[in-house]
Amino acid sequence: MIPSLARATGRLLSFATTATHGVLRRRVPGPVGCADYLREEACRIAHCIHLRTEAEGSPKGAQLIVANHLGYLDVVALATLGPMAFVSKAEVAAWPLLGSLARRAGSIFLDRDRRGALVAATDAMRARVAAGIPVVVFPEGTSSDGSSVLPFHASLFEIAVREGWRVVPAAIAYELPDGGDPATDVAYWGGMTFLPHFLHVLSLPRIVARIRFGSVRVATGDRKKLARQMHSAVAGLHETLADDELLPPVHRGGVGTRWTDESWERVDTPGRLPG
Numbered sequence: 001m002i003p004s005l006a007r008a009t010g011r012l013l014s015f016a017t018t019a020t021h022g023v024l025r026r027r028v029p030g031p032v033g034c035a036d037y038l039r040e041e042a043c044r045i046a047h048c049i050h051l052r053t054e055a056e057g058s059p060k061g062a063q064l065i066v067a068n069h070l071g072y073l074d075v076v077a078l079a080t081l082g083p084m085a086f087v088s089k090a091e092v093a094a095w096p097l098l099g100s101l102a103r104r105a106g107s108i109f110l111d112r113d114r115r116g117a118l119v120a121a122t123d124a125m126r127a128r129v130a131a132g133i134p135v136v137v138f139p140e141g142t143s144s145d146g147s148s149v150l151p152f153h154a155s156l157f158e159i160a161v162r163e164g165w166r167v168v169p170a171a172i173a174y175e176l177p178d179g180g181d182p183a184t185d186v187a188y189w190g191g192m193t194f195l196p197h198f199l200h201v202l203s204l205p206r207i208v209a210r211i212r213f214g215s216v217r218v219a220t221g222d223r224k225k226l227a228r229q230m231h232s233a234v235a236g237l238h239e240t241l242a243d244d245e246l247l248p249p250v251h252r253g254g255v256g257t258r259w260t261d262e263s264w265e266r267v268d269t270p271g272r273l274p275g
Contacts, residue, residue, distance in 0.1 A: 008203035015048045015202065019097040023104060031131035034106030035083030041101055042079035050206045053077045057213030062134045062168035064125075064160045064219070066230045067211075068149045068238055069138035071188025072098065073201070074172050077209035078136055085128040086136045087121060087156065090114075095194055108135070122159045129165065139227065145183040145190075146173060149235040154227035160219040161226055169214040169230055171237035178205040210244075212237045 022044065027037040046053070051073065059065050065084070067074065072095075075086055086102075090111035093099045102109075108124040111117045125135045139152035149171075160167055174182035186207060188197050201207070214233050219226050 004203040007205070008199055011048055011050075011202040012199065015045065016097065018044045018048050019101060023097065023100045027104065031085065031106060031128045031133050032083070034104070035085055035128075035133045038079050038085075038101075038105035038107075039081075039083050041105065042076045045076050046080050049076075049202060050204075051076060051209060052206070053080050053209045053211060055081055055211045055213070057170075057215075059134060059168045059170065059213050061166055061216050063129045063165040064167045065134055065136045065170055065213075066152075066167060066234060067136060067138055067170040067172055068146075068234050069140050069143045070146050070172055070174065070182075071143045071186070072194075073174070073186060073188070073207070073209065074138070074143075075102075075136075077172065077211060078170075081211070083133055084136050085125075085133050087125065087138070090117075112141075118155055122156070125156075125159055126163070129163075134168075139230070143187065143189040145187050147183065149231060149238050152227040152231045154223040157219070157223040157226045157230070161221065161223050163219075165219050166216050167219050167226070167230065168216050169233035169237060171212050171234055171241050173210045173238070173241040175208040175210060176204065176206070177208060180204065210241055212241055 018041075022037075022041040027033050045051075059081075065078075067078070072092070075088070078084060079086075085106060085108060087108045087110055088102060090109045092102055092107070093109050095102075106128075108121050108128075110121045128135050137156045139154075139156055140150040141153045142150070144150055159165070174186040176182055176185060180186075185204060186201065188194070214237055217229075
């Protein structure tokens with residue numbers, strides 16, 4: 001058996017065991033319990049797939065986090081950083097194991113083709129924020145290969161403007177320290193199919209998710225203006241990530257987080273990666 005196939009097989013078994021345990025284990029009900037559950041399960045999944053998150057800046061105080069979207073690993077990478085809630089496309093709920101975990105974690109599923117879905121989603125966002133849980137949105141409305149930040153849809157910004165939420169932009173990029181192309185090996189976009197892609201992800205030796213947060217700002221004006229402002233901010237952060245080099249091994253954290261801004265509490269995660 002070739003090393004990558006053996007690696008994928010072993011990690012698939014580990015992931016299946018971890019995810020099944022996550023689906024079956026009890027959690028505290030309510031937004032806070034769901035967010036804590038998601039953080040814990042994301043840390044376990046990150047350990048299974050050897051995903052390390054390096055975060056710069058801080059989302060402290062944010063009520064809405066606005067990020068670019070490269071695929072399903074974005075949720076895992078972000079969720080290892082602390083309690084959060086996510087707005088996801090409706091089809092995620094039907095994915096094997098990950099969909100069950102997302103439902104139990106209180107993900108806000110948005111079916112853009114269903115009448116009234118946006119109202120239900122914004123009501124759910126309001127409930128999370130009222131409980132002190134920041135909500136993460138991916139306003140591109142789809143995922144990409146990461147070469148650029150796609151235009152933002154403005155609909156999910158309406159509630160932030162109306163209620164004056166504190167908003168933080170964030171940019172996500174991936175690195176493969178052992179070689180490979182994150183655009184095809186990690187990002188999930190276009191006509192890719194989930195299961196073959198996920199099996200390929202499991203075969204990768206290591207994945208580094210790099211997340212850079214911008215400064216907090218209060219949502220004002222109108223939703224289209226805020227969408228433009230956030231797109232500009234996320235695109236700017238994305239460009240700086242693209243210009244940076246991968247940090248040398250001595251500066252990397254374990255499975256989970258490395259912070260350059262210590263003002264936000266570091267979240268400890270189980271296990272460490274070699275190297």
